[in-house]
Amino acid sequence: MSTSTKKIAIAVMVLSLTAACGGGNDAPSAGPPGAPTLEKESAGGGAGSKAKLLTEADVTLGDIDAGMAEQGKTTYDVKCQACHSMGENRVVGPGWKGITTRRKPEWIMNMIVNTDAMLAEDPEAQRQLEECLVRMPNQNLSMEEARQVLEFMRTL
Amino acid sequence: MKRPLMLTTGTLTLAGLAFVLVNSLPGCRPTTTQTVVTGDAAAKVYVKPGTHDEFYNFVSGGFSGQLAVYGLPSGRLLREVPVFSVDPESGYGYSEETKGMLMTSSGFIPWDDSHHPELSQTDGVPDGKWCFINGNNTPRIALVDLGTFRTKSIIEIPNSAGNHSSPFTTGNSEYVVAGTRFSVPMGDDAARDVSISTYKENFKGNVSFIHPDPGTGRMSIAFQIATPGVNFDLSHAGKGPSEGWFFFSCYNTEQAYSLLEVNASQRDKDFIMAVNWKLAEQLAKDGKGTRVPGKHYSNWWNEETHSAETTVHEDVLQLDPKDHPGLLYFMPCPKSPHGCDVDPTGKYIVGSGKLAALIPVFSFEKIQKAIAANDVEGDFAGIPVLKYESVLHGEVKKPGLGPLHTEFDANGNAYTSFFVSSEIVKWNVEKLEVVDRVPTYYSIGHLMVPGGDSKKPWGKYVVAYNKITKDRYLPTGPELTQSAQLYSIDGDKMELLLDFPTTGEPHYAQAIPADLVKPREVKFFKIEENKHPFVAKGEKETKVERRGKEVHVWMTTIRSHFAPDNIEGVKLGDEVYFHVTNLEQDWDVPHGFAIKGAANAELLVMPGETQTLKWIPTRVGVWPMYCTDFCSALHQEMQGYVRVSPANSTVPLKGETVSVDAGV
Ligand SMILES: [Cu+2]
Numbered sequence: 088m089s090t091s092t093k094k095i096a097i098a099v100m101v102l103s104l105t106a107a108c109g110g111g112n113d114a115p116s117a118g119p120p121g122a123p124t125l126e127k128e129s130a131g132g133g134a135g136s137k138a139k140l141l142t143e144a145d146v147t148l149g150d151i152d153a154g155m156a157e158q159g160k161t162t163y164d165v166k167c168q169a170c171h172s173m174g175e176n177r178v179v180g181p182g183w184k185g186i187t188t189r190r191k192p193e194w195i196m197n198m199i200v201n202t203d204a205m206l207a208e209d210p211e212a213q214r215q216l217e218e219c220l221v222r223m224p225n226q227n228l229s230m231e232e233a234r235q236v237l238e239f240m241r242t243l
Numbered sequence: 244m245k246r247p248l249m250l251t252t253g254t255l256t257l258a259g260l261a262f263v264l265v266n267s268l269p270g271c272r273p274t275t276t277q278t279v280v281t282g283d284a285a286a287k288v289y290v291k292p293g294t295h296d297e298f299y300n301f302v303s304g305g306f307s308g309q310l311a312v313y314g315l316p317s318g319r320l321l322r323e324v325p326v327f328s329v330d331p332e333s334g335y336g337y338s339e340e341t342k343g344m345l346m347t348s349s350g351f352i353p354w355d356d357s358h359h360p361e362l363s364q365t366d367g368v369p370d371g372k373w374c375f376i377n378g379n380n381t382p383r384i385a386l387v388d389l390g391t392f393r394t395k396s397i398i399e400i401p402n403s404a405g406n407h408s409s410p411f412t413t414g415n416s417e418y419v420v421a422g423t424r425f426s427v428p429m430g431d432d433a434a435r436d437v438s439i440s441t442y443k444e445n446f447k448g449n450v451s452f453i454h455p456d457p458g459t460g461r462m463s464i465a466f467q468i469a470t471p472g473v474n475f476d477l478s479h480a481g482k483g484p485s486e487g488w489f490f491f492s493c494y495n496t497e498q499a500y501s502l503l504e505v506n507a508s509q510r511d512k513d514f515i516m517a518v519n520w521k522l523a524e525q526l527a528k529d530g531k532g533t534r535v536p537g538k539h540y541s542n543w544w545n546e547e548t549h550s551a552e553t554t555v556h557e558d559v560l561q562l563d564p565k566d567h568p569g570l571l572y573f574m575p576c577p578k579s580p581h582g583c584d585v586d587p588t589g590k591y592i593v594g595s596g597k598l599a600a601l602i603p604v605f606s607f608e609k610i611q612k613a614i615a616a617n618d619v620e621g622d623f624a625g626i627p628v629l630k631y632e633s634v635l636h637g638e639v640k641k642p643g644l645g646p647l648h649t650e651f652d653a654n655g656n657a658y659t660s661f662f663v664s665s666e667i668v669k670w671n672v673e674k675l676e677v678v679d680r681v682p683t684y685y686s687i688g689h690l691m692v693p694g695g696d697s698k699k700p701w702g703k704y705v706v707a708y709n710k711i712t713k714d715r716y717l718p719t720g721p722e723l724t725q726s727a728q729l730y731s732i733d734g735d736k737m738e739l740l741l742d743f744p745t746t747g748e749p750h751y752a753q754a755i756p757a758d759l760v761k762p763r764e765v766k767f768f769k770i771e772e773n774k775h776p777f778v779a780k781g782e783k784e785t786k787v788e789r790r791g792k793e794v795h796v797w798m799t800t801i802r803s804h805f806a807p808d809n810i811e812g813v814k815l816g817d818e819v820y821f822h823v824t825n826l827e828q829d830w831d832v833p834h835g836f837a838i839k840g841a842a843n844a845e846l847l848v849m850p851g852e853t854q855t856l857k858w859i860p861t862r863v864g865v866w867p868m869y870c871t872d873f874c875s876a877l878h879q880e881m882q883g884y885v886r887v888s889p890a891n892s893t894v895p896l897k898g899e900t901v902s903v904d905a906g907v
Contacts, residue, residue: 165770165781169801169826179802220876221802227767227828 159239305748835871
């Protein structure tokens with residue numbers, strides 16, 4: 088397909104989504120692709136020992152950093168876009184528009200870097216999985232990349 | 244079918260008689276197929292669900308051409324690594340990128356007969372970095388990277404036929420060797436087109452020294468040494484005091500070329516050939532060799548482009564021992580020797596005459612003395628033959644029938660397999676005394692002690708790799724899976740712990756503690772580092788493009804869809820190339836790709852990897868494609884269509900992934 092056709096195809100895909108994941112627009116949770124399983128965790132599984140999750144104190148937000156957001160967009164294009172639209176609607180996982188107003192920053196960060204632990208332990212992540220029925224892939228983002236993706240989400 | 248090693252029908256008949264005799268001796272063989280296994284044997288091999296085996300066991304696939312990996316002590320099959328044979332499961336040898344790994348000067352060869360795995364070493368001890376394995380039939384050596392459990396490099400061996408005595412390694416894997424089993428005429432076409440009856444004048448052997456680059460694993464032939472026309476069987480490098488030397492067993496010193504089972508069993512003694520490889524290395528460095536015809540392929544897997552790189556070489560550096568006294572010596576060895584094994588101290592070289600009723604043990608110190616004193620009994624085709632008595636440490640008398648191969652523990656003991664009398668015999672290397680024997684079921688070929696051919700054996704177990712399996716497992720027709728048997732060697736007496744089935748012919752094996760391999764494991768390929776020319780880093784980069792009659796599809800996979808999943812505008816007569824990039828960055832989440840009517844295979848694409856399937860549609864219509872590896876709850880939904888139109892069609896080429904809301 089030509090470059091312009093391709094752009095259109097992608098635009099259509101992104102803009103025309105309407106159904107939210109599982110329907111509940113009140114609390115569609117986000118889950119950017121995640122990180123390597125923690126060392127002590129069993130792979131691909133989830134039922135590992137308790138992981139050390141990030142807490143509110145670990146993630147502080149300031150004014151939106153445009154540079155970081157741009158880096159986050161680059162990561163999104165390669166590793167997240169296949170499953171998450173920049174709009175409100177679900178592709179495989181939930182759309183990202185407005186996600187930072189519905190989910191706490193540390194929750195989003197944990198879904199990215201501690202994916203398997205969250206799917207194993209966090210009730211909201213588990214509820215999300217029941218709706219989407221596809222385990223969020225652990226996309227092996229570094230903490231820094233995850234933070235950049237969070238910054239990108241804030242611009243949506 | 245079962246292969247009775249190098250033993251011939253005639254030998255077997257003779258051996259059959261001997262077997263009856265041995266069988267009637269007390270303590271040699273039980274009369275039933277059942278063995279007495281002591282009460283705690285099961286506990287000794289039980290590896291709890293969720294826990295790991297202590298050793299990786301790398302077992303040759305024999306005529307399957309592959310390398311199998313088992314856990315010890317459980318005997319669980321962990322992996323089958325495609326090496327010399329195509330593998331539909333992974334698309335190895337079928338995908339466009341991997342086809343180059345199986346290219347040779349005879350074209351694309353999708354099969355071989357792989358016999359001997361050999362682990363790379365540092366300071367004479369296996370280091371868990373690579374596993375080498377030979378291809379006998381179209382002489383090749385492969386290097387498997389234990390970071391990925393994938394074939395990293397394959398080199399063809401020119402001027403060789405039946406690449407049997409390989410790929411044994413030097414103490415720091417500076418070289419692995421390849422000795423030709425069949426001697427053959429060499430040179431240009433005219434020189435090779437000779438009557439077989441001119442064997443003695445025109446047929447030559449040679450041994451090749453292959454250098455694997457320590458960083459890249461790319462292999463090259465450093466030099467070959469021309470030898471008289473005999474058959475080389477097995478080999479081992481010296482170590483410790485004998486470091487710098489290599490030893491090769493050879494048979495058919497009769498130089499027969501017909502009915503070898505009789506004609507090559509005439510002499511009481513054949514030879515072990517001692518090679519001063521440090522001298523050969525120096526001669527090669529000093530430019531003393533000559534370049535001779537020897538077309539060969541060198542194939543290497545580039546992990547950045549996810550593709551094979553193939554280089555063709557027209558000639559090879561060869562050293563002629565006639566010009567270089569001191570390079571080669573023959574030592575008489577009774578009779579038709581197979582194994583040629585160096586003990587952990589490096590002081591002793593054990594020969595195993597398949598037809599001999601004893602085990603000769605040579606002393607490296609005595610070999611050096613005999614060389615210095617020119618203590619020879621003559622020459623063979625110009626190569627000095629050292630006096631048997633002068634180089635002998637001693638003989639193990641009446642050990643059993645058909646000694647084949649010896650490995651060692653860390654306590655001065657040797658373990659020799661006996662094909663004809665189906666047993667393992669433990670003996671003391673210094674004292675040359677038999678200390679224990681235990682039956683195998685049946686017809687053992689090679690055996691293996693973890694680290695048992697290195698400077699520091701880990702000991703603990705000996706594994707028998709058997710040729711016959713009748714009545715060990717539930718029958719499955721005329722052909723039965725072959726078998727391995729695990730014995731404990733911790734105590735004074737060897738103890739059978741476990742039988743386990745193996746694929747292909749479990750010819751030889753190596754084992755190493757799991758802790759040396761596990762930490763290096765690659766879990767996925769980083770998408771950022773993917774330099775495949777057709778990579779799509781994200782769905783944004785997916786596209787469809789026509790290049791004349793070729794249609795290229797940049798496709799991605801992630802749980803649980805393809806992009807694009809709808810392609811139109813392909814025409815009859817087109818060749819379609821699906822370049823599939825797996826966007827996953829998670830361990831153990833490959834995606835498959837299959838399309839109806841594909842004449843080759845499927846693809847199995849690892850996380851972060853790009854692989855290409857070529858597909859030539861044969862009829863007009865809409866052709867489904869799908870993921871073959873169950874990847875998520877919605878795996879069955881991971882599918883798509885390709886529309887194929889007549890050759891003169893004007894349907895525009897396009898590929899897209901249409902969202903739920905676009906009006907389906
Ligand atoms: Cu799939």
